[in-house]
Amino acid sequence: MARVTSGNTVCVVGAGIVGVSAALTLQRDGHDVLLIDRDGPAAGASSGNAGAIVNASCAPTALPGTAATVFGMIGRPLAPFNVRAAYLPRALPWMLRFLMESRIARVRENARNLHALTAGAVSAWHAMTRGTPMSKLLRPAGWLKVYETESAFAGTRHARLLMDELAVPYEILGANEIRELEPALAPIFSRGLFQRDSLQVTSPSKLVHGLADLFVAGGGRFRRWNVLRVDSGGSKPVLHGPSESLAADVVVIAAGAWSGSLAASIGDRVLLDTERGYHLMLPVQNSNLLRRPVQNGEHFFVLSPMEDGLRLTSQVELAGLEGAPDYRRVRGLVAAAARMLPGLESGEQSVWMGCRPSLPDSLPVLGYSPTSRRIVYAFGHQHLGMTLGPASALIVADLVAGRTPSLDLRPYRVDRF
Numbered sequence: 001m002a003r004v005t006s007g008n009t010v011c012v013v014g015a016g017i018v019g020v021s022a023a024l025t026l027q028r029d030g031h032d033v034l035l036i037d038r039d040g041p042a043a044g045a046s047s048g049n050a051g052a053i054v055n056a057s058c059a060p061t062a063l064p065g066t067a068a069t070v071f072g073m074i075g076r077p078l079a080p081f082n083v084r085a086a087y088l089p090r091a092l093p094w095m096l097r098f099l100m101e102s103r104i105a106r107v108r109e110n111a112r113n114l115h116a117l118t119a120g121a122v123s124a125w126h127a128m129t130r131g132t133p134m135s136k137l138l139r140p141a142g143w144l145k146v147y148e149t150e151s152a153f154a155g156t157r158h159a160r161l162l163m164d165e166l167a168v169p170y171e172i173l174g175a176n177e178i179r180e181l182e183p184a185l186a187p188i189f190s191r192g193l194f195q196r197d198s199l200q201v202t203s204p205s206k207l208v209h210g211l212a213d214l215f216v217a218g219g220g221r222f223r224r225w226n227v228l229r230v231d232s233g234g235s236k237p238v239l240h241g242p243s244e245s246l247a248a249d250v251v252v253i254a255a256g257a258w259s260g261s262l263a264a265s266i267g268d269r270v271l272l273d274t275e276r277g278y279h280l281m282l283p284v285q286n287s288n289l290l291r292r293p294v295q296n297g298e299h300f301f302v303l304s305p306m307e308d309g310l311r312l313t314s315q316v317e318l319a320g321l322e323g324a325p326d327y328r329r330v331r332g333l334v335a336a337a338a339r340m341l342p343g344l345e346s347g348e349q350s351v352w353m354g355c356r357p358s359l360p361d362s363l364p365v366l367g368y369s370p371t372s373r374r375i376v377y378a379f380g381h382q383h384l385g386m387t388l389g390p391a392s393a394l395i396v397a398d399l400v401a402g403r404t405p406s407l408d409l410r411p412y413r414v415d416r417f
Contacts, residue, residue: 009034010400011239011248013227013262014255016046017208017389018378021128022252024215025393026400034248035215036239037255038226042208044256045354046385048279050302050313051201052293053387054143055122056168058115059159060362061382062101066158080300082329084319091318094273097360097417110361111162113411117364117388122199124390134210141200141292146178146189152298153191160193170195184289186342193297200292203307204386227255229265232372250400252376257321257355259365259379263414267371271417272380274321274355278330279313281349282337286310289343296340301333303341309349312337325353358382359417366395366412376400377414 012023015037023035037043083091101110129135147153163170171177173192178185181194201207216222230251231238237251253259260272286309293304301314315329330351338344357380359365364382369375376399381388398405410416 009248010250010252011036011246012252012254013037013239014253014259014379015041015208015212015222016044016254016256017042017204017385018256018381018392019252019254020208020211020215021389021393022254022378022396023220024128024211024218025390025397026252027215027218027220029397029401031400033215033220035212035220035222036225036227037222038224040224041212041222042205045277045356046208047205048277048313048352048354049204049386050293050304050311051204051306051386052143052302052304053121053125053138053199053201054195054384055118055197055199055387056115056166056195057118057121057384057387058111058162058166058168060101060107060110060114062098062110062360062362063107063158064102064104066102080314081316082318084317084323087319087323090320091273094271094318094360097271101361106361107158108162108165109411110363111166113363115166115168116407117391118384121387121391122197124394125199128211128390128393132210132214134207134214137202137207137210139200139202139292141198143195143198144181144292145193145295145297146185147191147193147297148188149298150190153193156193156297168195169197182290182292182294184341184343185294186340188339200304201386202305206307227262230262230375232266232369232375237372237374250374250376252378252396252400254378254396256379256385257357259357259377263365263369263377266369266375268369268414270359270365270380270414272357272359272365273318275358275382276315276317276319276323276325276353277313277356278315278317278325278327278351278353279311280327280330280334280351281306281308282310282312282334283345283347283349284309286341286343286345289341296336299333299336301337303337310344321355327351327353356382356385363412364388364392365414366392367409367414368399370415
């Protein structure tokens with residue numbers, strides 16, 4: 001029988017941006033916190049994203065017409081969405097619910113609930129990093145999407161209607177205004193969509209590691225340990241690893257795409273899947289070509305200038321947590337990136353794949369487990385993990401302290417499906 005260690009502790013499982021933010025916020029709230037991850041800080045999707053903190057983001061992935069477009073991409077070479085044939089039976093329940101979430105009534109509700117979380121994302125980031133070296137990794141760059149054709153720009157209609165309904169500020173740009181913002185872009189883009197009130201992270205990995213270092217320097221503890229299951233049936237929740245168990249006062253599940261199996265061990269089934277994302281790093285001299293992350297609205301890839309190079313980030317693939325990466329698609333986009341950015345110097349510095357934790361309605365899971373108020377969930381942030389790390393951490397801190405959060409958490413409950 002595994003040895004059980006007990007302590008008056010809040011255990012945070014997962015050291016991505018959400019988990020690290022939660023651990024640091026809980027520590028600042030006066031708790032004794034143990035942060036646990038099987039690999040280490042920023043070992044997953046938190047290191048490989050485009051580095052965009054999109055304030056007041058409100059458009060869910062499932063929009064009217066989007067689902068049909070996504071299903072039509074399956075099997076197409078270099079399409080931005082793909083489902084591996086062998087994984088399709090397992091992905092089907094998620095995809096069918098995704099289709100249901102594209103109905104207009106669901107879209108509007110999901111947009112309101114997403115906006116409620118993201119409206120204060122930038123202020124939450126400033127509050128977390130103020131007075132620390134990490135603040136230098138945040139740039140007030142804005143979030144820019146560019147379109148060559150009117151038909152591609154017309155595809156943003158539903159997203160713009162949602163932004164109008166929720167009073168989200170954005171600017172529609174013409175060709176000259178795009179060139180003023182990004183002179184190095186090829187003069188092929190006739191339309192742009194710019195959200196000025198957004199930040200860029202110049203090194204996502206350095207940011208997450210830096211926040212983890214602040215947590216440890218403040219007296220927090222980090223442990224590299226593989227939590228296999230959680231038992232919430234006793235007076236305290238117990239985390240079980242391969243050969244040891246650990247009891248805690250409160251457990252926060254923030255393990256990203258691996259959170260589904262932990263929730264299931266507690267008794268909470270959740271419709272969570274992993275949107276596997278890819279990026280490719282281009283030589284560092286390319287970083288000076290752009291001033292901010294720029295999404296190509298035709299091909300749905302992002303070019304983002306980072307400290308260590310220009311990041312080409314793209315692709316959504318449903319293939320589970322264990323399938324081997326397939327880098328052909330992201331490598332196939334380098335030619336399109338060169339057309340977009342004529343001064344681009346090619347040369348692959350590195351290539352990466354990570355697992356985004358996603359639910360069909362684009363909302364995360366935030367709240368208590370129905371089985372125990374000693375279990376708090378904070379996972380499923382899909383494409384907005386970097387945006388929502390500190391904002392989610394504030395909600396976690398309220399729940400752990402028994403305070404009422406500033407927003408109604410019913411739309412984010414684990415059993416909403």
